[in-house]
Amino acid sequence: MSNPKQIPLMERIVALCKRRGFVFQSSEIYGGINGFWDYGPAGAQLKRNIKQAWWKDVVTSRTDVVGLDASIIMHPRVWEASGHVTGFKDPMVECHRCKGRWRADQLPETKCPEGGPHEYSEAREFNLMFETHTGALRDEGSKTYLRPETAQGIFAQFQNVLSVSRQKVPFGIAQIGKAFRNEINPRNFTFRSREFEQMELEFFIKPGTDAEWHRRWVDERLAWYASIGLPAEKLSIYEYPEAELAHYASACLDVMFEFPFGVQELEGIAARGNFDLGQHQQFSGKSMEYFDDEQKQRYLPHVIEPSAGVDRIALALICAAYDEERVVDSQGKEETRVVMRFAPRIAPVTVAVFPLLRNKPPLIEKARAVFNLLQQYVITEWDDRGNIGKRYRYQDELGTPWCVTIDFETLGEKGPELKDTVTLRDRDTMQQERIKIDDLVEWVTSRLS
Amino acid sequence: MSNPKQIPLMERIVALCKRRGFVFQSSEIYGGINGFWDYGPAGAQLKRNIKQAWWKDVVTSRTDVVGLDASIIMHPRVWEASGHVTGFKDPMVECHRCKGRWRADQLPETKCPEGGPHEYSEAREFNLMFETHTGALRDEGSKTYLRPETAQGIFAQFQNVLSVSRQKVPFGIAQIGKAFRNEINPRNFTFRSREFEQMELEFFIKPGTDAEWHRRWVDERLAWYASIGLPAEKLSIYEYPEAELAHYASACLDVMFEFPFGVQELEGIAARGNFDLGQHQQFSGKSMEYFDDEQKQRYLPHVIEPSAGVDRIALALICAAYDEERVVDSQGKEETRVVMRFAPRIAPVTVAVFPLLRNKPPLIEKARAVFNLLQQYVITEWDDRGNIGKRYRYQDELGTPWCVTIDFETLGEKGPELKDTVTLRDRDTMQQERIKIDDLVEWVTSRLS
Numbered sequence: 079m080s081n082p083k084q085i086p087l088m089e090r091i092v093a094l095c096k097r098r099g100f101v102f103q104s105s106e107i108y109g110g111i112n113g114f115w116d117y118g119p120a121g122a123q124l125k126r127n128i129k130q131a132w133w134k135d136v137v138t139s140r141t142d143v144v145g146l147d148a149s150i151i152m153h154p155r156v157w158e159a160s161g162h163v164t165g166f167k168d169p170m171v172e173c174h175r176c177k178g179r180w181r182a183d184q185l186p187e188t189k190c191p192e193g194g195p196h197e198y199s200e201a202r203e204f205n206l207m208f209e210t211h212t213g214a215l216r217d218e219g220s221k222t223y224l225r226p227e228t229a230q231g232i233f234a235q236f237q238n239v240l241s242v243s244r245q246k247v248p249f250g251i252a253q254i255g256k257a258f259r260n261e262i263n264p265r266n267f268t269f270r271s272r273e274f275e276q277m278e279l280e281f282f283i284k285p286g287t288d289a290e291w292h293r294r295w296v297d298e299r300l301a302w303y304a305s306i307g308l309p310a311e312k313l314s315i316y317e318y319p320e321a322e323l324a325h326y327a328s329a330c331l332d333v334m335f336e337f338p339f340g341v342q343e344l345e346g347i348a349a350r351g352n353f354d355l356g357q358h359q360q361f362s363g364k365s366m367e368y369f370d371d372e373q374k375q376r377y378l379p380h381v382i383e384p385s386a387g388v389d390r391i392a393l394a395l396i397c398a399a400y401d402e403e404r405v406v407d408s409q410g411k412e413e414t415r416v417v418m419r420f421a422p423r424i425a426p427v428t429v430a431v432f433p434l435l436r437n438k439p440p441l442i443e444k445a446r447a448v449f450n451l452l453q454q455y456v457i458t459e460w461d462d463r464g465n466i467g468k469r470y471r472y473q474d475e476l477g478t479p480w481c482v483t484i485d486f487e488t489l490g491e492k493g494p495e496l497k498d499t500v501t502l503r504d505r506d507t508m509q510q511e512r513i514k515i516d517d518l519v520e521w522v523t524s525r526l527s
Numbered sequence: 528m529s530n531p532k533q534i535p536l537m538e539r540i541v542a543l544c545k546r547r548g549f550v551f552q553s554s555e556i557y558g559g560i561n562g563f564w565d566y567g568p569a570g571a572q573l574k575r576n577i578k579q580a581w582w583k584d585v586v587t588s589r590t591d592v593v594g595l596d597a598s599i600i601m602h603p604r605v606w607e608a609s610g611h612v613t614g615f616k617d618p619m620v621e622c623h624r625c626k627g628r629w630r631a632d633q634l635p636e637t638k639c640p641e642g643g644p645h646e647y648s649e650a651r652e653f654n655l656m657f658e659t660h661t662g663a664l665r666d667e668g669s670k671t672y673l674r675p676e677t678a679q680g681i682f683a684q685f686q687n688v689l690s691v692s693r694q695k696v697p698f699g700i701a702q703i704g705k706a707f708r709n710e711i712n713p714r715n716f717t718f719r720s721r722e723f724e725q726m727e728l729e730f731f732i733k734p735g736t737d738a739e740w741h742r743r744w745v746d747e748r749l750a751w752y753a754s755i756g757l758p759a760e761k762l763s764i765y766e767y768p769e770a771e772l773a774h775y776a777s778a779c780l781d782v783m784f785e786f787p788f789g790v791q792e793l794e795g796i797a798a799r800g801n802f803d804l805g806q807h808q809q810f811s812g813k814s815m816e817y818f819d820d821e822q823k824q825r826y827l828p829h830v831i832e833p834s835a836g837v838d839r840i841a842l843a844l845i846c847a848a849y850d851e852e853r854v855v856d857s858q859g860k861e862e863t864r865v866v867m868r869f870a871p872r873i874a875p876v877t878v879a880v881f882p883l884l885r886n887k888p889p890l891i892e893k894a895r896a897v898f899n900l901l902q903q904y905v906i907t908e909w910d911d912r913g914n915i916g917k918r919y920r921y922q923d924e925l926g927t928p929w930c931v932t933i934d935f936e937t938l939g940e941k942g943p944e945l946k947d948t949v950t951l952r953d954r955d956t957m958q959q960e961r962i963k964i965d966d967l968v969e970w971v972t973s974r975l976s
């Protein structure tokens with residue numbers, strides 16, 4: 079909490095996340111479980127939209143990237159090769175009196191609940207990988223891990239993917255999936271949690287082209303964040319000085335976002351050299367080399383790794399979208415409107431369809447037809463409860479860009495010229511216009527890119 | 528392996544899965560890990576297509592189902608309430624001599640590697656949930672589980688979702704996600720694995736309407752399997768006789784598929800009464816009741832649960848699609864063509880785009896334009912390697928319904944009437960036709976439903 083003045087805003091955002099079904103505490107009915115979160119209807123769709131946008135832009139719209147979906151539990155040697163078994167540790171201290179545990183570099187400012195200051199133990203190393211046992215025995219030989227990152231599944235399958243994909247270096251392998259880190263202190267809502275989802279690309283290149291490709295991927299990724307609607311003024315980059323780089327890395331840059339709780343990382347883009355392929359080659363005894371059939375030479379490709387967190391991007395989008403404004407309602411009363419200003423491409427619901435009244439079968443039938451039409455193209459929600467003003471406010475809090483109301487005009491009861499038109503209301507301007515049902519799909523889909 | 532004559536077919540399917548990047552053994556470079564599989568580029572896209580089809584048909588195209596994305600690790604009380612801690616066990620025996628382990632009801636027919644028959648121990652109960660520890664301590668109090676099904680996340684969040692979604696009973700909550708079962712004997716390729724993905728719907732209904740809603744969901748789900756291209760003659764249903772039903776269930780039916788290794792379950796559709804909500808109400812002390820504001824009554828909803836396995840459906844689609852035929856090649860030589868006859872809606876690649884030659888910039892440029900056009904609408908693959916006949920065979924084995932070749936006719940070099948037309952080749956008939964680039968998108972997208 080770097081800026082105490084901002085705490086109330088973050089609390090209001092967290093409240094909206096629960097109220098509108100973006101995020102719930104996991105296992106809430108049992109008191110919750112620290113570091114785990116569930117996504118409600120709006121949050122689940124928001125995450126799907128983020129992942130689909132990434133998959134389309136990083137994988138299917140390109141000719142030089144292919145997909146992979148590797149398992150979460152892998153052979154434990156993978157994590158010896160990657161360095162996680164020996165190196166993926168945080169220093170942890172315990173208070174002798176209250177038994178609280180913290181990262182040694184993140185000690186609390188609070189007093190010990192037992193009275194007075196905490197009495198810290200010596201720091202000891204704590205490995206952040208979740209352990210389990212695979213098979214019927216529980217011993218050292220059956221110990222496996224929940225992957226702490228998806229990347230190693232890509233490196234381990236490098237030769238298989240290369241041989242099936244008809245790709246040549248430079249090319250990339252991309253993956254989306256869950257990863258797990260047993261954080262000592264999960265914090266900042268969903269930002270630092272113990273279970274999270276990653277979108278990782280390993281882009282394999284010829285040695286010596288690292289700086290050029292690193293720059294290209296930084297540009298690509300920054301353009302992508304703009305394309306999903308994150309405002310430029312809240313984005314920044316942090317370039318690692320050489321002293322902070324891992325010994326094998328030639329460059330690393332973090333894409334940062336200004337959250338209400340501070341400026342934090344969304345994605346790391348690292349030039350990792352051939353460290354990972356080299357480690358797996360050494361530990362497995364299998365060649366990880368690539369044969370360049372034009373230059374007739376064999377080498378270990380280097381890699382550029384843009385590694386993004388889905389949950390962090392979702393939280394950034396939620397924080398960026400959250401807005402409150404004073405408006406005057408239909409009775410002339412001033413009130414606060416909470417509105418989530420998601421880009422239409424990423425909003426959990428693209429269009430909400432309202433029959434004006436729920437007890438008029440002709441309205442319902444016509445509204446169903448509009449719903450059935452729109453849902454083939456965009457995420458469409460049906461809402462027939464309460465008055466239209468309340469439905470607008472509900473959809474504003476979901477971030478639905480457009481609401482479409484089927485009313486008596488639509489049925490032709492107010493004259494033939496308005497028959498088969500609907501009221502389309504814009505989330506941001508709150509302006510309404512009449513639009514022909516026949517024009518709806520084109521009107522909406524043309525505004526999604 | 529119920530029919531030994533079929534074993535070679537399954538082996539040929541497994542070989543194709545590796546050769547064309549559908550499925551790899553997880554951690555293959557380290558000798559693999561039993562019960563875990565990775566999906567290569569084609570398999571990852573096939574799974575995405577299955578999940579997207581299910582999400583669209585079960586969630587977004589309906590007005591009475593909403594989505595959820597709950598965490599894999601939940602509070603351990605969830606699994607006490609659900610009955611998994613005490614009841615999710617298989618009987619296991621061990622051979623005293625070779626130390627092999629088997630499910631007591633699935634003993635091997637092979638001899639003991641130590642010579643002679645196996646010497647089995649008494650059967651003991653083995654819980655199939657993977658265990659781990661959450662937080663810095665490793666004791667009974669920190670023990671958590673990898674979820675063995677996604678369903679309980681839905682039940683635990685029933686009230687939260689109900690309150691945010693503006694839904695009324697009957698309505699459903701749907702979820703797609705990974706689940707884990709520490710199977711004693713993983714087998715039948717990806718069919719019975721230790722890590723798998725589920726697509727589960729809990730459809731909440733008024734007590735007394737169970738039989739009607741169970742029938743409706745059975746019909747819906749069978750129609751869905753037809754819509755993704757599983758042939759009716761390989762699908763069947765198994766209806767549980769009353770003696771096989773769980774005590775709380777009023778009906779259960781499995782959708783079965785005829786795999787090469789036998790007829791096996793793809794999806795279970797159960798009428799589970801109010802067992803799950805009732806258990807969570809009891810264990811959490813939180814009301815799971817629903818208030819019906821029309822009939823002014825409060826009750827625990829009953830539930831219909833269609834629960835499908837993504838990996839099993841992927842495997843069924845692969846097995847159903849696999850075909851071999853004798854064809855005559857362009858030189859008049861007879862050969863075997865392996866072709867994956869996926870429905871276009873589900874195929875990992877919808878259209879492959881070929882520039883006739885890779886060293887002619889005008890062909891490449893035009894082919895890029897066609898690729899960029901098509902990839903906005905369908906999964907498009909670029910292939911510029913080898914002769915066109917080989918590219919066709921490669922795409923046949925991927926199951927790509929259509930290949931589009933950009934040739935000198937396209938450039939207008941063979942006369943103005945063929946300018947801006949391409950050769951479109953059909954996977955199943957192997958027929959080729961000329962089609963205008965301007966008509967391509969409509970031609971392809973109209974054939975996807």
